[in-house]
Amino acid sequence: MKVLVALIALIMASSGAAIAASKPPMASGTPQTFATQSTAQAHCPKDEIVWLNTASGVYHEQGMRWYGKTKQGA
Numbered sequence: 001m002k003v004l005v006a007l008i009a010l011i012m013a014s015s016g017a018a019i020a021a022s023k024p025p026m027a028s029g030t031p032q033t034f035a036t037q038s039t040a041q042a043h044c045p046k047d048e049i050v051w052l053n054t055a056s057g058v059y060h061e062q063g064m065r066w067y068g069k070t071k072q073g074a
Helices: 002-015 017-022 037-043
Strands: 050-053 058-061
Touching: none
Parallel strands: none
Antiparallel strands: 050 058
């Protein structure tokens, strides 16, 4: 069991998931929003910009069907 836990931790660390999971998006717990995709990309130049459906909590990447098209989103 310890080997499995160590393996999962290693995989998460190599993918960056462990770092992302340890940092909340903002202190208030609310995602930061931007008026346009270009302003979001300027704020986070090395990150991929995603669309969050704030009603369902589902993230959509650029090129996906619902990216920027949900009724509630950020």
